[in-house]
Amino acid sequence: MxxxxxxxxxxxxxxxxxxxxxxxxxxxxxxxxxxxxxxxxxxxxxxxxxxxxxxxxxxxxxxxxxxxxxxxxSINFSTGYSDQWRVNAARFHNMQAYFNYAAVSMLQGPRPTSEDDDGDGNADQRDPRETQEENSIGEIVSNHVQDHGHGHDRHQEQEQEQDEDDDQDGDEEDDEDQDEDQDEDENSSEQVLLPTCCTDAIVEEVAQRYPDFKPILEIIMLGTDVTTQGRHFGLVPTFKRQAVLYTIELALQQELIPEDWQYEDYWDKPHISGFGRREYTQGKYRFSAAALAIRFLSRLPVGLRMHLRKIRLHEDSVSVAYPETHAQGLIKFCIENPKLRIERHLDLWRNVFQSLSCTDEVESFNFILEKSWITDTTDSDRGPGLWSLTLTDKVALWMMEALALLPLGMPKESFTLVLDGGEAPEKCSEIFQQIIQRDAAWQAAWEIVAANEFAEESFLNKRTHSCYRMDGFPEAMRCMENNLHGFIQCTFDLRPSIWDVEKETEKFRHLTLGQSHALPVDNQIFLQPPEPLPSWRDLLAENILPEFFGEQEIVEGEVDYDRYLEGSDDEETEDDESQPDVSDENYAKVMKQRDDLLMERLAQGFMFFNLADPASDSDSDSDSY
Structure with a gap:
């Protein structure tokens, strides 16, 4: 047998x-x-x-x-959404945005309080066409320097222009005509406040590590308020944030930051103006696929992580907390496992084209603008489609943040960014050829002209020019065009550029500063997704809960305390004559509620990223995933 x-x-x-x-x-x-x-x-x-x-x-x-x-x-991750986590995701984003703003504010120093500094903070969010009507384009650029960062909103500027005979304005104009040195001495407390946390030694030390940030520090040292600028000076946001934090670190080491600054609410109990407002909780706030992958990999035992070979991240919807930077959290896993390959697929229509362009350090994420576009039935000049004026900034942001991974330590062969045209590849090819590649050529042309014909213009004027998108963007586009299978790839046909930089440079040489600054505005268009994609309005509506569009009046009889939850330094609250008369007892109650909410929301915002105790997974390697 x-x-x-x-x-x-x-x-x-x-x-x-x-x-x-x-x-x-x-x-x-x-x-x-x-x-x-x-x-x-x-x-x-x-x-x-x-x-x-x-x-x-x-x-x-x-x-x-x-x-x-x-x-x-392959392991596939998509953007994560659930009713349980959406509110926490929204709060988490707004806290992150506030951290970035607060960090820059620390460099700037305490802002002087004056009757002129009562803007509502929304000037940077206005349609550039409106500002073009109020001032010439050249004035718009130069005013960034001339205003010295007072943060005046456009409405206030109009009032000042209409009231040229006002005595106070007259006094200010007379002061400006006086001797410069005397003007600096007598009015420095009102117009220019040098930051206490920046010294020449710190500027030089920061410049050695982050040379591209030195001009911005020099601007700050002159007293210009960079917190009110509507752009990021063309720097890749990741590098700007790193430079800001490094500067603060040096200032802390030298005890240059006043003690009371270190215990402000936004450091001890982070918050952002707008917490508690209904609009922050009625969007489909999602965590990025990269964030979910980081969370999963952090919980996976090292022995199992070493077996991973391919991860696909499907960023198929808009997500929170600067998702363009989230791949930085994957660097350590790629270094740990050289055989791991990660592809990050970006849905252009449902993600990149709808994402925040990061032209401001403190972007709220409340879908108010999207709602107004969706519900607007009038013949608006704004148009119902995808706006070309902000399109390139959004694409450039994702591209340049991906390329920033390399100097941060990402192995080049481990990561690939894929721009996914989805169901409309031909339209994406057209958009890139007609708009994205054009804007890349315009930036390259502007850089050449700015270095020659406008060599005397300030760093601020050159970087806030509307044709300057981001450092290295033209080179990144050329690299994509020449290497279709490189670090950044497309699922659609990336056609050769029809825009010749030399020809565009010659055009720029015949334009004034204001005319070249107006080019993107003068050539703006509104695009509609082709079939089988939904309309642009319907694509926007996919990120908003249905009840967001209904009537949602505040319950009668209850005091609207939202304004008090925004922070005690909210100037809009102080100036609003219609604010309710709240007794000291009720106000104290509201402020305590505010503090409790801030701590609770901070804890909830980070709760999603809490890591399990590694010891708890040590005995279950085979089924821990």
């Missing part, structure tokens, strides 16, 4: 073939946001539990199959 053979008696080559067939899933694994676990993606597109039965037959089989499924199956 022949001996009875068992599975383990089969040759190892045959067993390995069986294992491979057993664990291979046609569409790979997908991360289930609700459960925090991986699932198999069936041929019908539905998630199914991963079959671990074979590896549980015995210890030998488990050891032989260890991590095999992670090697052969």
């Amino acid at each position: 022949s001996p009875k053979l068992s599975f383990l008696d089969l040759p190892s080559e045959l067993r390995n073939a069986i294992y491979l067939h057993y664990v291979t899933v046609e569409k790979g694994y997908v991360f289930n946001f609700e459960t925090g676990k991986l699932a198999a993606l069936g041929s019908d597109g539905k998630m199914q539990p991963i079959d671990h039965a074979l590896k549980f037959t015995c210890k030998t089989v488990a050891e032989e199959m260890m991590g095999l499924d992670l090697q052969v199956n």
Whole structure:
């Protein structure tokens, strides 16, 4: 009688073939946001539990199959949304935005309080066409320097222009005509306040590590308020934030930051103006696919992480907290596992084209503008479609933040950014050729002209010019065009550029500063997605809950305390004559409620990213995912 053979008696080559067939899933694994676990993606597109039965037959089989499924199956992550987490996601974004604004404010120093400094802070959010009507384009550029950062809103500027005979304005004009040195001495407390946390030594030390940030520090040292500028000076936001934080770190080491600054509410209990307002909780606020991947990988034991071979991040919707920077959190995993390959797919229509352009450090995320576009039935000059004026800034932001990964340590072969045209690849090809590549050529032309014909213009004027998008953007576009399979790729046909930089440069040489600054505005268009995509309005509506469009009056009889939850330094609140008369007792109650909410929301915002105790997963490596 022949001996009875068992599975383990089969040759190892045959067993390995069986294992491979057993664990291979046609569409790979997908991360289930609700459960925090991986699932198999069936041929019908539905998630199914991963079959671990074979590896549980015995210890030998488990050891032989260890991590095999992670090697052969790609791991797919998409943007994560749930009713449970959407409010926390919104709060988390706004706290992040406020941190960035507060950090720059620390460099600036305490702002002087005056009757003139009562702007509502919305000047930078206005349609550039409106500001063009009120001032010439050249004045718009130069006023960035001349205003010395007072932060006046456009409405206030109009009032001042209409009231030229006002005595106070007359006095100010007379002061400006006096001797410069005397003017600086007598009016420095009113017009220019040098930051206490910036010294020449600190500026030089920061410049050694971040040379591109030196001109901005020099502007700050002159007393210009950079917190009110509507742009980021062309710097990649990641590098600007790093430079700001490094400057503050040096100032703290030298005890140059006043003690009371270090204990402001926005440091001890982070918040942002607008917490508690209804509009912050009625959007579909999502976590990026990259954020979910970081959370998952951080919880996965190192032994299993080393088996990973391919991760696909599907950024298929707008997400919170500067998602363009989130891939930075993946660098350490790529260094740890050189065999890991990560592709980050960006849905242009549902993500990039709708995302914040980051032209301001403190961008709120409340979908108010989107709602107004969707519900506006009038014949608005704004148009109902995708606005070309902000389009390139958004694309440039994602591209340049991806390229910023390389100097931060990302292995070049480990990561790829994929611009995905989705169901409208031809339209994306057209948009890139007619708008994105054009704007890249215009920036290159402006840089040449600015270095020659406008060499005497200030750094601020050159960088706030509307044709200057971001450092290195023209070069990045040329690199994409010349290497279609490089670090940044497209799923659509990226056609050769039809815009010749030399010809555009000659055109710029025949334009005044104001005329060249107006080019993007003069050539703006509004685009509609082609079929089978929904209309632009319907695409925007996908990110907003249905109840956002209904009538939502505040319950009668209740005091609207939202204004008090915004912060005690809210000038708009102080100037609003219609604010309710709240007793000291009620006000104290509201302020306590504000502090409690800030702490609660801070905890909830970070709760999503809490990591499990590594010891709790040590005994369950095989099924921890």
